[in-house]
């Protein structure tokens with residue numbers, strides 16, 4: 145008998161499309177790059193510092209927690225890096241170091257790991273973290289106060305705060321083009337509408353993000369904002385203003401679409417996205433906060449398991 | 464084999480292979496040794512009636528056990544070389560009989576006599592190992608009278624072209640098989656299902672011809688019947704339940720030829736795919752060792768390679784090439800060690816790729832959680848486990864590389880076992 149070769153035995157299927165979690169994370173990081181670079185360019189070294197600290201501390205928290213909880217190491221899947229970068233882009237460039245580290249702790253450990261790690265978090269970890277930060281250290285997320293030292297040559301008042309206090313008149317001081325190009329006071333990456341749209345669309349065409357969620361989110365936001373504006377044009381700013389300010393675009397493309405906390409079926413994705421757009425405007429226009437995206441995302445995360453029950457009838461199922 | 468659009472907003476699509484002239488056709492491998500599998504476990508030997516060294520004649524019906532009716536039909540004359548137990552997937556076990564071939568020219572007259580009668584009786588008694596894979600229960604009409612027979616000339620997996628070859632080169636056998644099936648089942652209607660790309664020129668087969676999509680897994684019975692007849696098989700039951708028998712074209716051809724020639728047809732068409740993806744078609748006797756086919760093509764197996772019986776999506780890995788071509792071995796595939804992908808240990812990230820690619824609209828993202836936890840009853844009751852058509856696509860696109868397909872098969876197996884036990888105790 146000839147010498148027997150040892151064959152590998154495994155289960156079907158024997159082909160794979162090559163996708164991996166690490167690749168998906170890499171795509172998200174890539175898609176966030178234009179906005180991150182624009183942020184570093186605009187706010188300078190402090191922004192770079194926040195981004196670096198946020199990404200690295202998020203990864204370290206992940207590593208540390210996995211060690212302590214004796215879970216398999218998840219740092220290589222890139223998810224912690226994505227959380228770190230996203231959080232950084234939502235913070236002001238002048239955020240103190242301890243706030244950043246507390247933020248990544250809240251996101252990685254409280255927002256994700258205690259629920260069981262990647263895929264098991266019912267809420268977007270970054271949104272959870274930011275919501276807690278905003279309640280606990282409100283002043284450090286007040287962009288007007290935090291960015292006092294900057295004078296980049298455009299109106300340095302956070303647009304949403306201005307609109308909340310003074311209505312459409314204040315909003316009218318910002319041209320849509322300025323807002324789109326990120327010539328507004330705000331977080332490190334969130335103000336750069338154009339770059340976020342570019343990155344978001346890239347994620348859509350590369351299959352990492354489903355178009356249904358951002359499309360429904362933004363379309364509803366526009367419609368509802370327009371409706372408010374029609375009813376009382378003096379008090380409520382128009383749709384373009386809401387679209388291009390605050391966390392709207394980063395929220396629609398990058399926060400609401402987080403896999404674990406968002407639906408996978410077609411109609412549920414539309415409903416979920418639409419609810420996000422609606423909630424955002426409701427909070428902004430009649431709620432207490434100038435920006436509503438974070439809370440809107442948390443609310444839709446909450447309804448996600450419920451909405452995602454709406455699904456097509458499976459083959460051969462008799463109702 | 465698989466296409467992905469530039470914009471990945473829709474899932475990738477996998478296509479069945481069309482039989483083209485590039486495929487080397489109909490090689491044979493002269494087996495000096497045959498391996499037969501008898502569908503009965505070899506747990507104790509006191510009921511075993513076979514001895515090493517026993518002579519058998521070609522076409523002899525061998526019943527190895529005195530306490531079981533399971534049988535095999537010897538494809539050639541020779542001597543019993545070995546009898547051993549064989550364990551398959553999911554606790555299934557067979558008795559493996561090795562036969563040293565000796566050409567004596569003698570043919571057992573048993574089948575010729577039985578074939579005078581074209582009946583279910585004859586089929587049951589002789590044809591359980593018919594090339595192509597004939598499911599006796601499916602044509603028995605036990606569950607419901609068979610109204611329609613669907614002759615599936617569609618492929619069972621990607622990369623295989625065996626069924627198309629049979630339809631093209633054994634048209635007469637197929638026609639005779641259809642007549643025999645009409646007689647046996649009493650079916651009013653016979654439909655020939657072929658891939659939509661080859662639907663032309665099938666008029667002489669004496670059946671209604673229907674084209675089936677070439678996108679994998681359109682030829683899975685549940686999906687195919689919906690496409691060509693607009694009928695859905697209630698999940699968890701078989702096509703027989705709604706009076707439809709789906710029979711692979713190769714089994715139909717073998718059936719037709721066996722009755723026409725009064726001699727059991729034993730030739731099986733096998734697509735062999737080598738490491739570079741090149742395909743060759745074999746016509747060999749069922750029972751021929753896989754090693755003989757590989758030797759004919761001068762394919763060397765190296766340590767770390769995979770040898771797969773049955774195709775890239777649904778096949779089964781073999782431990783060794785000392786394994787026979789079986790009635791349903793439509794395809795054999797050798798995969799290079801370098802192409803062997805890894806399975807991950809990541810959890811489900813709820814990306815939904817599996818849900819979007821699933822042709823049966825199974826909520827795989829939810830299902831997988833219950834399968835991992837072993838909660839099979841919930842999986843079946845609430846998350847449509849039994850709607851799954853066993854295509855493997857979900858596992859193919861899962862970025863967490865969860866062995867979803869294996870979970871699915873295991874769950875169905877476990878449920879079948881526990882339900883059988885319940886039925887017995889009731």
Ligand code: SF4
Pocket residue numbers: 817820821822823824825827850851852853854855856857858868871
């Ligand atoms: S659950 Fe998976 S194997 Fe079953 S039909 Fe859907 S994609 Fe195919």
Ligand code: SF4
Pocket residue numbers: 810811812813814815816817818827828831857860861862863864865867
């Ligand atoms: S493809 Fe894999 S990771 Fe994605 S939802 Fe399905 S099972 Fe989960």
